[in-house]
Structures are given as C-alpha cells and as structure tokens.
Amino acid sequence: MKYTRLAVAGLAAAVTVIGVSPLVSPATAQAPAVTTFTPPASTYTPPRTPWGDPDLMGVWDYQTVIRMQRPMDLAGKARFASDAEYLAWAKVNAPNRDSMGAGVGAYNEFWNERNFVKNLNTSLIVDPPDGRYPPLTPQAEQRRKEILSKAREYASWEDYHALERCLATHTPNGPQAYNSGTYIMQSPGWIMIVRERLDTRIIPLDGRPHIGSNIRQWNGDSVGRWEGSMLVVETTNFTDKQRMGGASGTSVPAGIPFGNFKVTEYFVPVSAERIEYYATVEDPTTWTRPWTFNLPWERDRDYRILEYACHEGNIALGNSMRGERVLEAEAAKKGEAGK
Amino acid sequence: MSITKIAGAVAFGVVCLAVGWSTAQTPDQGIRRTRDGKPDLNGIWQAMNTANYNLEDHGTEPSQVILTGAVGAVFPGDSVVEGGPIPYRPEALARREQNRKNAMPKTMGRHLDIDPEVNCFLPGVPRATYLPHPFQIFQSPEVVWISYQYSYARREIPIGKPTEAPIESYMGWSNGRWDGDTFVVDVTAFTDQTWLDRSGNYHSEALHVVERYTPLGPNHLMYEATIEDPKTFTRPWRISMPLYRRMDRNVRLLEYKCPEVVEELHLQEFRKVTQVR
Numbered sequence: 198m199k200y201t202r203l204a205v206a207g208l209a210a211a212v213t214v215i216g217v218s219p220l221v222s223p224a225t226a227q228a229p230a231v232t233t234f235t236p237p238a239s240t241y242t243p244p245r246t247p248w249g250d251p252d253l254m255g256v257w258d259y260q261t262v263i264r265m266q267r268p269m270d271l272a273g274k275a276r277f278a279s280d281a282e283y284l285a286w287a288k289v290n291a292p293n294r295d296s297m298g299a300g301v302g303a304y305n306e307f308w309n310e311r312n313f314v315k316n317l318n319t320s321l322i323v324d325p326p327d328g329r330y331p332p333l334t335p336q337a338e339q340r341r342k343e344i345l346s347k348a349r350e351y352a353s354w355e356d357y358h359a360l361e362r363c364l365a366t367h368t369p370n371g372p373q374a375y376n377s378g379t380y381i382m383q384s385p386g387w388i389m390i391v392r393e394r395l396d397t398r399i400i401p402l403d404g405r406p407h408i409g410s411n412i413r414q415w416n417g418d419s420v421g422r423w424e425g426s427m428l429v430v431e432t433t434n435f436t437d438k439q440r441m442g443g444a445s446g447t448s449v450p451a452g453i454p455f456g457n458f459k460v461t462e463y464f465v466p467v468s469a470e471r472i473e474y475y476a477t478v479e480d481p482t483t484w485t486r487p488w489t490f491n492l493p494w495e496r497d498r499d500y501r502i503l504e505y506a507c508h509e510g511n512i513a514l515g516n517s518m519r520g521e522r523v524l525e526a527e528a529a530k531k532g533e534a535g536k
Numbered sequence: 537m538s539i540t541k542i543a544g545a546v547a548f549g550v551v552c553l554a555v556g557w558s559t560a561q562t563p564d565q566g567i568r569r570t571r572d573g574k575p576d577l578n579g580i581w582q583a584m585n586t587a588n589y590n591l592e593d594h595g596t597e598p599s600q601v602i603l604t605g606a607v608g609a610v611f612p613g614d615s616v617v618e619g620g621p622i623p624y625r626p627e628a629l630a631r632r633e634q635n636r637k638n639a640m641p642k643t644m645g646r647h648l649d650i651d652p653e654v655n656c657f658l659p660g661v662p663r664a665t666y667l668p669h670p671f672q673i674f675q676s677p678e679v680v681w682i683s684y685q686y687s688y689a690r691r692e693i694p695i696g697k698p699t700e701a702p703i704e705s706y707m708g709w710s711n712g713r714w715d716g717d718t719f720v721v722d723v724t725a726f727t728d729q730t731w732l733d734r735s736g737n738y739h740s741e742a743l744h745v746v747e748r749y750t751p752l753g754p755n756h757l758m759y760e761a762t763i764e765d766p767k768t769f770t771r772p773w774r775i776s777m778p779l780y781r782r783m784d785r786n787v788r789l790l791e792y793k794c795p796e797v798v799e800e801l802h803l804q805e806f807r808k809v810t811q812v813r
Contacts, residue, residue, distance in 0.1 A: 247571040254676060352808035354799045363795045380692070382674045382681045384578040389674055389683060397683045397690050399672060405786045414791040502692055504705040508795035509657045509729070515646065518806035525808070 234324050234489040236427070236463040236475045243426055243466045248385045250402075251426045253466060256502065257379050257494040259474065260313045261372045262287045265448065265490060267320035267328030275328065277317045287313070314471075314495045321372070323475070324489040330450060337483040341452040344440065348452070351521040354514060359439060361514060363507035365415035366394050367439070368432055369460050369476030371448025372492060378500040388421060388428065393502045400430055407433050415439050417460065428464040435460075448476070448490065457482050470496045567717065567751045570675065575717050575751045577673045577680065580782040580789065583666040583759070586613030588653075590735035591775060592621060600640045616666075616775045622737060628768045635736025646802040651734050655802070656687055656794035658706035660730030661723050661745050662761040662775065664689050670782050672789055680712055680719065685789045693721055701725030704741060721747040732763075740767040755781035 243251040267275075268290070277283040320328030333341065348356045359365045366373065373394070380391040390398040400421040408418045413436035421430040437456035440449075449455070463475040472494040479487040568576035586594070593615040599608025624632060639651040646655065653659065659667055669685040680693040693712040701709030701724055709725040728741040748760040757779040764772040 350808065354803050354807075362799065364793050380681070382676075382679075384674045387578075387672075387674070389672075389681065391681065391683070391690060391692075395688050397688065399683060399789050401786075401788055408788075408790070412790065415793060416791065501702075503702070504658070504707055505688070506658055506706050508687070509706060511795075512646075515803050515806055518803060522806060522808065 234475070234477045234487065236465050236473065236491075239426065239465050239467045239473070241426070241467050243469070246383055250383060250385075250388075250423060251428070251466060252383070253381045253388075253428070253464065253472065254383055255381065256497050256500040257381060257472065258312060258314070258377055258497045258500060259370065259372060259379070259492050259494045260377060261316055261321070261492060262290065262313050263316045263318060263321055263372075265321045265371065266330060267322070271319045272327070274319055275323075275326070276319060280315070280317075283315065283317050312495075312497065314493045316493050318491060321490040321492055322488060323491045324477075325486070331484050331486045331488050333453075334481075334483060334485055337453065340454070341450075344452040344454070351518060354518070355438070357514060357517075359415060360394075363395065363511050365396055365439065366392060367448050368396075368398065368416040368419070368435075369448050369462055369478070369490070370474070370492065371490075376505065378497060378502055379494070380502050391502055394505050395507060410434065413437070413456070417455070417458070426466055428462075430462040430464070432460040432462070433458070449478070453483060464494075566753045568754050570677075572677050574675075574677070574714060575719070577675050577719060577749060577751070577757070580670050580672045580787050581757060581779045582670040582782055583777055584780055585616060585666060585777055586611050587616045587666040587775070587777065588663070588668060588733055589613065591615065591617050591733050591737055592735075594735070616777050618774045618776060623770045623773055625768060625770055632736045632738060635731065635738055637736075639734055639736055641801070644801060644804050651736075652729060652731055653734060654798070656798045657729065658689050659684075659686060660706055660726060660732075661691075661708050661710075662747060662759075662763070663730065663732055664707070665747075665759055665761070665779070666777065669792060670787070670789060680721075683789065685792050687792065687794050698722075706730055708743075708745065715748075717751060719749040721749075723747065738768070739763070739765045742767045749779075752778065755783070 243253065246252045246254075277286065318328075322328045322330065325331055350356060354362055359367075370377075370379070370392070376394045378393045380389075380393075382389040382391065386401060386403045388400045388402060390396075390400070392398075396416055398416055398419055400419040402421050402423065404422070405420060407420060412418065413434055415436055415438070417432040418434035419430050419432040421428055423429075435455035435458050437454040439455040440453055457480045459479045461477045461479070463473075463477075465473040465475070467473050474492045474494050475489055476492075477487050477489040478484065570576045570578075589610050590613070594610065594613060596612045597610035599605060599610075601608050635649075635651075638649050639654075641647045641650045641654060648655075653667075664671070664682075664684050664686065667684070667686050671682055671684040674681040674683070678695055680695065681690065682693065683690045689707060691707055691710050693710040695712045695714070698711040699709075704725045704727050706727055706729060708723040710721050710723050712719060712721045714720070723745040724743075726739070726741055726743045726745075728739070728743075731738045742765050744764040746762045746764075748758075750758045750760075752758055758776065759779050760774060760776040762772050762774045763769070
C-alpha cells in the first residue's frame with residue numbers, strides 16, 4: 198500500500214449485497230468446439246536471476262477500469278482504437294471513480310487506488326471472443342441459484358465471501374479496488390506471489406505433482422514451469438467453499454463453486470514494466486467451454502507491501518450477523534403482534 | 537525418484553553449471569552459499585521443540601479440555617531461554633501469571649485477554665519461528681522474504697538499507713543485514729497484542745527484537761533472538777534454538793487459514809438457529 202494510505206485493515210470488506218444478476222446465461226445451444234487458449238508471444242527477454250530463471254522480482258499492481266465482461270454498447274468491438282478513445286471511455290465509465298468532490302461518494306472511497314494500468318481491450322475476458330462469460334451448464338446454473346438464495350439469509354459466516362471472513366481473495370487474480378499490490382519473489386525452484394491482501398501463493402517449479410486430492414485449499418494447489426520467458430502455473434485442488442464472487446476482488450460470477458476448477462495462468466513479460474497476465478478457467482461440470490481473461494500487471498516501485506491484519510480486527514462479520522438476527526427477531530415480533 | 541524428477545534435477549544441475557551458480561557445500565563448514573558468497577538460507581525450515589507451549593522449562597500437563605485427553609496434553613520441554621528465567625519486572629511477572637490463568641477462554645466468543653494463538657491472530661516475532669508450523673525463506677542480495685504456514689504471517693526484510701516503520705504491526709518492521717555468515721534482523725514497531733508462547737509470556741509495544749540466523753551446515757540454522765522491552769523486562773534476554781530443514785518428499789507450505797478454524801468459537805452466538813422439523 199502507498200504510505201499515504203496506511204492500512205488500518207480492520208475489515209476487508211463491505212458487506213456486499215449479492216444480487217442474482219444476469220451475469221451468465223444458461224446454455225441454450227450446443228457449445229462450439231474450442232481449442233486450447235495460447236497467449237500471444239512476446240519478443241521481450243527479461244533479465245535473469247543468478248540461477249538462470251527470468252527475473253520478475255518486485256512489486257506489481259493491476260488496477261483497471263476495464264470490466265471482466267464487454268459492455269453491451271461495445272459489442273463487436275474488441276479493442277479501443279487509440280489511447281485517446283480508451284481514456285475518453287474510462288473517464289465516463291470508470292465505476293465509482295470520480296465521486297471525490299462530487300456528492301458524498303462511496304463509504305470506502307478513501308481506500309480506492311487510482312493508478313490504473315492502460316488496457317486497450319474492451320473486456321478482460323479475451324476468450325470467448327465476444328468478451329462474455331460462456332454459458333453455464335444447466336446443472337451449474339441450478340446450483341448457482343440455490344447457493345445465492347441460501348447466501349442471502351446470512352445465517353452463518355459461511356454465507357459471507359471469503360474476503361469478508363479474512364480467509365482469501367481469489368485465484369485467479371481478478372481486479373480489485375484497493376490493496377492489490379503483489380510482490381513476486383523467487384528462489385531456485387520456486388516462485389512466490391505475495392498479495393498484500395491475505396494470500397501468499399508459493400509455487401514449486403521442479404516438476405512435482407499436485408498435493409493429494411483430499412487437500413482442498415482456498416487458493417488451490419499450484420505447480421509452475423517456465424516456457425522461455427513465460428511462467429505457466431497450473432492450479433487444482435480448490436475447495437468447493439471458494440465461491441461467491443460479487444465482492445471486490447472477484448474474477449468469477451457470484452455463486453459458482455471453485456471445487457472442480459483447473460486454472461492455468463500465463464505470466465508473459467512484455468517489457469521491464471509490464472506483464473500480460475492471462476488466466477484460463479476450465480471446469481466442464483460448470484462451464485460449457487473454457488474461458489480466459491487478460492489482466493495487465495505493471496511494476497510499481499513506490500509500493501511497499503504492508504501487513505494486512507484483517508482477521509485480527511474483524512468485528513464487522515459478527516456485527517453483520519447480529520444485525521440479521523435482530524431484524525429476524527423484530528420481524529417475528531411483528532408477526533406475533535399481527536396474529 | 538521418478539524419471540521426471542531425475543530429469544528435472546539433471547536440468548537444474550546443467551543450469552547451475554551454465555551460470556556458475558553453486559549450491560555446493562564448502563568443504564570447511566558444509567554451508568550452502570549463493571552466488572554472491574552469502575550463506576544460502578533458501579528453503580523450508582521448522583523448529584523442533586516445545587517453546588510454543590512455554591519458553592521456559594516445563595513438564596507434562598494435562599489438556600485444558602478434558603475431552604481431548606492425551607491429544608491435548610502439554611508436551612514437556614527444557615527452556616530455550618539463556619541464563620535463567622525471563623527477567624520480568626515484578627508487576628510484569630504478576631501480569632504474566634494472570635495471562636497464564638486466562639490463556640484458554642472459559643466461554644465461547646471473541647475474547648481478547650486469552651492466548652492470541654487461540655484466536656488465530658498473527659503471532660509476532662519471535663513466536664512465528666517456533667510455532668509448530670514450517671516456514672519458507674526466499675533470499676536475494678537485496679531482500680529476504682519469510683513466509684510462514686501459520687495464517688497469513690509473512691515478512692519482507694530489506695537488506696542493508698534500513699527503512700523506518702510507517703506504523704506498528706503484529707509482525708513488526710524488519711530490517712536485515714549480514715554479519716559475516718549470520719543474517720541479522722532488527723525488528724521494531726510491534727503492537728502489544730502478541731504473546732511469546734501459550735503460557736502467558738508477553739511483552740509491551742516497546743518490544744525490540746534482534747534475530748540472528750546462522751547456518752550450522754547445509755540443513756541446520758542456529759536461531760537466536762534478543763528480546764528487549766524496558767517496560768516489561770529488567771534487562772535484554774535471549775532465546776536460542778536450532779532450526780531444521782524440512783526434508784520430506786515434495787515438502788511445501790500448505791494453507792493453514794486458521795481464521796476459518798475459529799469462526800465457530802467467535803461467531804456461534806450470531807448464527808441463525810433453524811427449527812428442526
């Protein structure tokens with residue numbers, strides 16, 4: 198985090214109102230055959246570590262004004278024609294970005310970062326080519342509705358997002374509004390991705406197999422390899438409890454469990470200052486085809502990763518649940534009185 | 537060893553030869569070194585002692601939860617404190633005794649006067665080192681990162697360019713330097729919210745810790761921590777213990793996201809009770 202905005206970090210998250218929005222539509226037709234996504238190659242050759250791996254060490258950030266899905270009014274237009282067109286669009290469409298000095302703004306506006314990484318794509322999703330999530334399988338759509346319906350009860354801590362519980366953000370990394378600084382650290386045979394917010398991913402590069410299938414983790418289990426200057430990371434062993442996008446940091450629509458996900462991430466260094474990050478999500482039980490998003494990362498030399506002591510000060514989760522119980526009790530009282 | 541692993545090891549060896557980087561042991565002490573000649577601290581390490589129960593010598597004790605029987609017992613261990621008992625100021629010793637009585641919660645809920653490990657709060661330094669969990673060191677000439685398996689504990693330790701703490705924190709603010717073959721870390725800017733063990737040993741926000749990591753060979757480090765806190769102790773004092781390289785097949789840190797483990801303890805009273813029909 199920037200020194201000007203030191204982390205109080207009492208609470209990660211707003212209590213997010215999760216609505217059943219038509220983010221994804223159920224499968225209506227036979228999905229077309231899909232070939233494996235291959236990221237565009239880069240001619241840039243990064244410097245090497247003393248042991249010969251591409252050296253990506255340091256702090257990176259990936260703030261963006263581009264949404265996961267292509268807005269309907271940009272349908273058919275995969276890229277902005279120029280920086281000027283991108284900037285003009287960003288000025289009008291950046292959500293919740295210009296509220297300082299114009300109205301009261303969002304309650305958590307203070308935390309929001311502003312160093313957006315330029316991206317001429319009109320959606321983060323680059324495959325399917327229409328820039329939208331592919332259809333869910335009918336079973337997954339049914340399961341998603343059940344999960345979202347249950348989540349609105351706030352009956353248990355399990356109905357809250359992992360971020361609100363100070364457990365985890367998401368793998369793959371979606372954009373998030375604040376504290377998205379990410380440190381890449383390397384040692385022979387390993388790469389570590391330190392997200393300021395909660396997660397430390399430690400990825401072996403020695404060709405070992407995944408952990409045993411009984412171990413299911415919030416960020417899954419990652420193994421990686423270098424293909425030239427490109428880092429490829431494959432992640433499985435996600436827990437089914439990792440679900441419910443919709444809070445800040447999401448890269449998957451609300452109510453979709455990660456349990457069967459296979460995530461393949463490609464880190465393509467394209468300059469000393471920029472990595473093109475791609476993530477392909479595959480799960481035939483959930484999606485009718487794999488999909489891929491592309492989030493550019495940019496070096497940030499002024500960013501120092503600070504402690505994100507989230508759980509230590511998280512009294513909001515208990516307060517939110519207590520509030521729900523009070524509302525239920527009041528509703529029950531009214532019901533009694535009306536008899 | 538599988539074929540792929542053999543291939544990987546061979547390939548890695550070729551790369552090492554090609555760039556002239558060596559993990560070979562020096563004949564004198566068997567210390568692994570990085571290319572810049574410093575001891576190579578990279579790897580997964582763990583303490584193998586009972587200091588997390590109590591830094592001082594302690595015998596076997598029964599579990600505080602009767603149902604857990606011998607599984608919940610306190611395992612015995614000798615002191616890791618050098619030169620006698622921890623030199624508490626008299627009033628601080630009384631507080632330690634109070635802490636010890638209150639270390640385990642008596643009721644459900646989120647209590648702040650108990651052992652912070654029960655609440656899965658960040659462990660602070662030096663406790664992070666001797667928790668019963670491994671940790672992994674990443675080392676470059678400019679910086680060392682230590683990532684602990686416990687919760688989301690981790691530290692960035694810049695080398696040779698001391699920086700000032702912008703704010704106090706559970707894990708403190710670390711600055712590193714080399715003293716011969718010893719990696720020295722100066723840690724300041726703590727909160728008063730962490731304990732040193734499960735037995736109520738504690739400190740104030742005036743805590744200042746100097747850690748020393750000294751390789752004893754390719755697979756062992758000597759860990760020493762000098763603990764200074766004039767509000768709590770009459771003089772600086774020191775703990776020391778060996779750290780062991782984890783040699784297990786395919787060893788790696790796994791997720792121990794203990795905030796999830798304590799949700800029932802902290803939040804049960806707010807859970808919706810659904811009538812069983």
